[in-house]
Amino acid sequence: MATRQLTQTILVVEDDPSIAELIAWALDDAGFVVHTAPSVAEALRLWEQAAPDLVVVDFLLPDGLGSDLVRAIRRHTDHDDIPTVVMSAHPRAREQARASGADACLQKPFDLDEFFVTVERLLGRDGAAERSLHD
Numbered sequence: 001m002a003t004r005q006l007t008q009t010i011l012v013v014e015d016d017p018s019i020a021e022l023i024a025w026a027l028d029d030a031g032f033v034v035h036t037a038p039s040v041a042e043a044l045r046l047w048e049q050a051a052p053d054l055v056v057v058d059f060l061l062p063d064g065l066g067s068d069l070v071r072a073i074r075r076h077t078d079h080d081d082i083p084t085v086v087m088s089a090h091p092r093a094r095e096q097a098r099a100s101g102a103d104a105c106l107q108k109p110f111d112l113d114e115f116f117v118t119v120e121r122l123l124g125r126d127g128a129a130e131r132s133l134h135d
Contacts, residue, residue, distance in 0.1 A: 008123060009033040011052035013043040013069060014087075015061050023056065026112055027119075040064040044072065052082060054123055059088030059096070067093075067100035074101045083122035 010027050014020035015038045024034045035050040037043040040063050043055075055073060057066035070084045086097035089108040097105040104118050 007031070007033055008053040009035065009050055010054045010056060010119070011043060011046065011050050012036045013038075013040070013055065013057040013061065013066065015039065015058060019058075023115070026115070030116070038062070040066075040069045040072075043069055047079075054083050054085070054119060056085045056087065056119075059086050059090050059093040065096065067096045067102065070097070070100040070102045085118055085122065 010032050012020055012023050012027070012034060014023065014036065017038075020036045020038070024036050027034045035046055035052070037046050039061050043057070055069070057069050059066045061069075066086045066088070070086065073082055073084060074080050083103045084101070085104045085106060086093060086100070086102045087106040087108055087110065088097075094105045094107070103122050106115060106118060
């Protein structure tokens, strides 16, 4: 994967350490700055420090739903345009991700190629991922 010309920051919110580590490693290897959090509360604590360009969040977390974090991000008037990806094996995740304002939803398990296509599309902000989730 090509190294990014301008460093972009991604916040990964995932409570399964092996999944969080894999995603963080792949993003780091692609040249992104990566911050990880295992919960909604930790993600909100890291929010100002990380200043993410993209948030990738698991749907089911120990202290809430990833869609709750997306809603909190959307309520921040200064940050309501930050792209968000919800990932889950939960059957209702896509519906709740759409309702929360998430830009994309990836069904677990997903492959890294699919993941990176989604990340690049959202960081490019061409709208294709938004159309696919909200249509």
